[in-house]
Amino acid sequence: MSKSKSSESVKVVVRCRPMNEKEKAANFGRVVSVDVKLGQVAVKNPRGTAHEHPKVFTFDSVYDSNSKQVDLYDETFRPLVDSVLLGFNGTIFAYGQTGTGKTYTMEGVRNDPERRGVIPNSFEHIFTHISRSQNQQYLVRASYLEIYQEEIRDLLSKDQARRLELKERPDTGVYVKDLSSFVTKSVKEIEHVMNVGNQNRSVGSTNMNEHSSRSHAIFVITIECSELGLDGENHIRVGKLNLVDLAGSERQAKTGAQGERLKEATKINLSLSALGNVISALVDGKSTHIPYRDSKLTRLLQDSLGGNARTVMVANIGPASYNVEETLTTLRYSNRAKNIKNKPRVNEDPKDALLREFQEEIARLKEQLEKRSGKRSQSKGRKRRPGESGDELAEGDEDGEEEGDGDEQAGEMRRRMRIIGGSSRKSWRRRGRPSWRITAWWQRRN
Numbered sequence: 001m002s003k004s005k006s007s008e009s010v011k012v013v014v015r016c017r018p019m020n021e022k023e024k025a026a027n028f029g030r031v032v033s034v035d036v037k038l039g040q041v042a043v044k045n046p047r048g049t050a051h052e053h054p055k056v057f058t059f060d061s062v063y064d065s066n067s068k069q070v071d072l073y074d075e076t077f078r079p080l081v082d083s084v085l086l087g088f089n090g091t092i093f094a095y096g097q098t099g100t101g102k103t104y105t106m107e108g109v110r111n112d113p114e115r116r117g118v119i120p121n122s123f124e125h126i127f128t129h130i131s132r133s134q135n136q137q138y139l140v141r142a143s144y145l146e147i148y149q150e151e152i153r154d155l156l157s158k159d160q161a162r163r164l165e166l167k168e169r170p171d172t173g174v175y176v177k178d179l180s181s182f183v184t185k186s187v188k189e190i191e192h193v194m195n196v197g198n199q200n201r202s203v204g205s206t207n208m209n210e211h212s213s214r215s216h217a218i219f220v221i222t223i224e225c226s227e228l229g230l231d232g233e234n235h236i237r238v239g240k241l242n243l244v245d246l247a248g249s250e251r252q253a254k255t256g257a258q259g260e261r262l263k264e265a266t267k268i269n270l271s272l273s274a275l276g277n278v279i280s281a282l283v284d285g286k287s288t289h290i291p292y293r294d295s296k297l298t299r300l301l302q303d304s305l306g307g308n309a310r311t312v313m314v315a316n317i318g319p320a321s322y323n324v325e326e327t328l329t330t331l332r333y334s335n336r337a338k339n340i341k342n343k344p345r346v347n348e349d350p351k352d353a354l355l356r357e358f359q360e361e362i363a364r365l366k367e368q369l370e371k372r373s374g375k376r377s378q379s380k381g382r383k384r385r386p387g388e389s390g391d392e393l394a395e396g397d398e399d400g401e402e403e404g405d406g407d408e409q410a411g412e413m414r415r416r417m418r419i420i421g422g423s424s425r426k427s428w429r430r431r432g433r434p435s436w437r438i439t440a441w442w443q444r445r446n
Helices: 021-025 069-085 102-106 118-132 187-199 260-283 296-300 321-337 350-381 390-396 403-431 440-445
Strands: 011-016 032-035 040-043 055-058 061-063 089-096 136-148 151-154 166-169 173-176 182-184 216-228 234-245 310-317
Touching: 011 032, 011 069, 011 321, 032 061, 040 321, 055 321, 061 069, 069 089, 069 118, 069 216, 069 234, 069 310, 089 102, 089 321, 102 118, 102 234, 102 310, 118 136, 118 187, 118 216, 118 234, 136 187, 136 296, 166 296, 173 296, 182 187, 187 216, 260 296, 260 321, 310 321
Parallel strands: 011 061, 011 310, 089 234, 089 310
Antiparallel strands: 032 040, 040 055, 136 151, 136 182, 136 216, 166 173, 216 234
16 A cells, blocks of 8 residues: 555445344334445335335445454455554544444454454454564554543543543644553553553443443554665654544433433533534535534544544444434434545655655656657567558657657656655755654654
8 A cells, every 4th residue: 555645535334233132022123224235225214105215325335234243344444454554544433323333343242253343353453464574663552532521531541530631733633632652562462451441431321222332432553663764764654543432322312311321411412413513514515614623522533534544434323113213314424424535644754755755756757767768669679561651650659759859858857867866865864864763753743
């Protein structure tokens, strides 16, 4: 995967869970059907007529109730994590109504390889890649935070009463001040970090879910890579993976929320509403202002939605008629999100980016020179057929140019290559040998 300067869309996939025991006991009908091959989800109106057509939505991929965790990871999330290992920012977030399987999709069952979710699979993926690398050095750091009632809490801090602040820098964007970060050297170590954080998460019971997540949680993996280049210098790139488990969207009348639960639900719905407003503003093409500042969640996801990141959104839905309105709301949100354009790029030291540009330009000029030399060789080697005039041969020449012009252009290409190569070497001599350790650049940014 090469360095990207062009825009790309947010990738959206939908996953429909099976009917649960409560829905079966209440004899709710199934109103959602999934066509995996076409990437479509169809929703019937349970109160509609027999001739009423279902509402159909098309996405990058869809997964039915029989889908396996490992297939979901390999097909949808593995390419994104691969790009993070190359120095891109990546975000995976699960969205949907309470009780539709967001946490199962993201975390799954850790001690069962077949039912492990996105997060443990990404741990295995990252450290397997690192163990197989030969010419790179890696440093992996983990942070874990939650947004609970619009307050940010460090789930890895000893002081769980402390609330953290959002800050912003022109060069690095939004960050959480004083968020702790732990270096991890293995799957076991990073899993331990996550387990500590999970013990501090805000979880409560509602009518919709006995173990409902009452906060948005973001697990951040920062992967720093140092690699020795052809110039004999170390080049540093930094990828960041945001793994986001959003609190469930829900209708308060259905949750039975009272007191503290009602207050939580109100804050959750406000932040998810702000997320929806950001998505709408990004895709309508008319808004000059994107309301990222309306919530802590949207500010933290600012790069992931319309910025410097590759993003996958997995929308979780349920199949039962009881939740048809919530299912349609989730699908409409997701349908809009797939039109968001991001501009991902490799996060590297600016001097490395300059060198990369020099190398790409030299490679491009070499390719042009080789093509031109090949065309001229073919033209010179071609024998004139009987009855063919010199004029006809000139008209048949692909470039339609005289030999002197070709020599002149080839000479100009070689001159540009010498200038670029010289500039590259001068820039390195002018800067001197970098004295950075692998973490120095990223520490300076944060």
